[in-house]
Amino acid sequence: MEFIKLISVPSPTKIVLMVIDGLGGLPNPETGKTELETANTPNLDKLVSNGTCGLIDPISPGITPGSGPGHLALFGYNPVRFNIGRGVLEALGIDFDLQPEDVAARGNFCTVDKAGLVTDRRAGRISTGECTKLCQLLDGLVIDEVRLLVSPVREHRFVVVFRGERLIPAVSESDPQQVGIAPKPITALTPEASRMADVANQFINKAKAILAEHHPANMVLLRGFSQRPQLPTMNEVYKLKPAVIASYPMYRGLAKLVGMEVLGTGTSIEDELATLKDNYTSYDFFFLHVKGTDSAGEDGDFDRKVKIIEQVDGALLSLISLEPDVVVITGDHSTPALLKGHSWHPVPILLYSKWCRRDGVKEFSESACVSGGLGRFPATQIMPLAMANALKLTKFGA
């Protein structure tokens, strides 16, 4: 990354990175074809015919990435070195404006019995409405000059942000991960984190008192204490002026971590592409995120995933009509409907530019990308490739 920083130069060319979340799949046993292979995708196929393709490993072969590392890798950041904690990710997911010194933790409302032992780690999955009310009871507490900001997420899940000085997130979790035992006290993992542990334990005790009469949500469990990672911005590394177009908050949040500007957009793929068109002259790098494919994969809904890929294909014409210098289309990981979750399978990628070397592949699919000219490569190399094809990198060495 220091290396790319040395050779990157600003230029007026434009790059569009479209991430079809969870794009890669596994074959339907009845047809032998994956979701992408089943979908009718004339526009993707045309783009790959004029471009080049391959397969990416978001982290490395065999490793199933979460959304955080999956996207960091696409942006060219080492996803193992720059770890995003669960608390931070949860905060990004509700568009919470995390400050650099904030410590965020993921919270569950849970149920404890009279002896204080956990009987349900999710408090019977209370409604999001109930969760919102309970969060209001806890929000705004001040403990040892640390302000507690408690926000609902969904059902029993919430985020607590500790805002104050000298807070180090190196602390253990209170969630015992099983029922029948008491929540664990939070302990400092380094001497410097003792203040954080102390404040967190005080918060848990206050929450227990406040929630006493709110069975089944009469206690909280906290985990994933973390701070925003300190990432160099994409402007510093690549000298780009980057923007994100994503209807889901978490992806906007991830993009903000690397310094992208957030463009307001509607929820459909067409909305996102309209936003691209409206802002096309103001930026030179766009990260466009499509969520539906991943959700369908997670639900095990093969046919819905196929349909969303076809929607993306249909909407693609308005992207192509803008004539970006470089178009990259890929996913942050695979989400095969058969596995109902993220997986380790490499993800198809296509790259189109005037300067890419065509490889004769005529179809955008897992099988066809095996023979692509880009080969199989780590996702962190996408950005250097896209930058090169946009003529935004100078020669290394004489």
Add this chain to the structure above:
Amino acid sequence: MEFIKLISVPSPTKIVLMVIDGLGGLPNPETGKTELETANTPNLDKLVSNGTCGLIDPISPGITPGSGPGHLALFGYNPVRFNIGRGVLEALGIDFDLQPEDVAARGNFCTVDKAGLVTDRRAGRISTGECTKLCQLLDGLVIDEVRLLVSPVREHRFVVVFRGERLIPAVSESDPQQVGIAPKPITALTPEASRMADVANQFINKAKAILAEHHPANMVLLRGFSQRPQLPTMNEVYKLKPAVIASYPMYRGLAKLVGMEVLGTGTSIEDELATLKDNYTSYDFFFLHVKGTDSAGEDGDFDRKVKIIEQVDGALLSLISLEPDVVVITGDHSTPALLKGHSWHPVPILLYSKWCRRDGVKEFSESACVSGGLGRFPATQIMPLAMANALKLTKFGA
């Protein structure tokens, strides 16, 4: 590299590495074929049919290498770790015999006005003859016990070598990179380099006085201060007795940096192959360099690049008749005529040996090499592969 050193063993088998400079290309828009694909290459095709092939990334995907890093990678040296400064490269390019403690800088004759502001960074591109005369005026000065060796390169370009004790090249450049401002004073970037900066500034002042009446070449600009990198020799690492056959000085110079012996040769490909034949029994590793392909690519001359590839193909029979144990043919980078310069595109490579595993590829071309048995891999892995195929590497571990 330390690892290869542990397992390499001397043996009588012979390796020939033929580097066709800037070999990789991009398709001619009219035919859809690259320079290599357009060329009629029966001998290369036969060799690849009996061998195996693939694509190399000289540095990593998306990175366009200069000749220095491109060749170091081919010789198995990490091209990012072992950086060759511009001054050193320029000195190698004129066959200057750099000593380990010498500091070399690249110089331009330039024009300054009465106020001392640069009006032409290249002094109207004076002739090489004029440059040679001016260099003689500056050559041989002694400043604080440092001897100045000034040699012409071409047109306004020259090399200055500072030969003396305690010279550290960590200094800034005097070239302001634009006209209308004065040359910058050279400053030490570390405390140890203050002597170097002081001597360089004294030299620049003396040069200004000496050149005062030589308008337009009435001043000098210096950049790229550097020392020879300390590289382990190929003999130390691979236990080879290596030789270089190259008609261009810079490539001989690069080869000398890694301990190759320089064999005198003529300028044509046939001359180089005759040199190979004459010296075949005396060495076990030959680096043979073909320059014309890169020059044609840089000139944007697609057809000339095709023709030179065909010349190489014709000359190949005399190489094959020597029956080397391992033949590797590749380039140090791509130089597509369409881009008129080095590029980031991966470079075709073929490897022939009795022990390689054939891959069914019948044609040496960018497209065909995508399906080659070697896959796509970093250029630094070529030497271990060549060594293995020459049975010069022992088993690692029991």
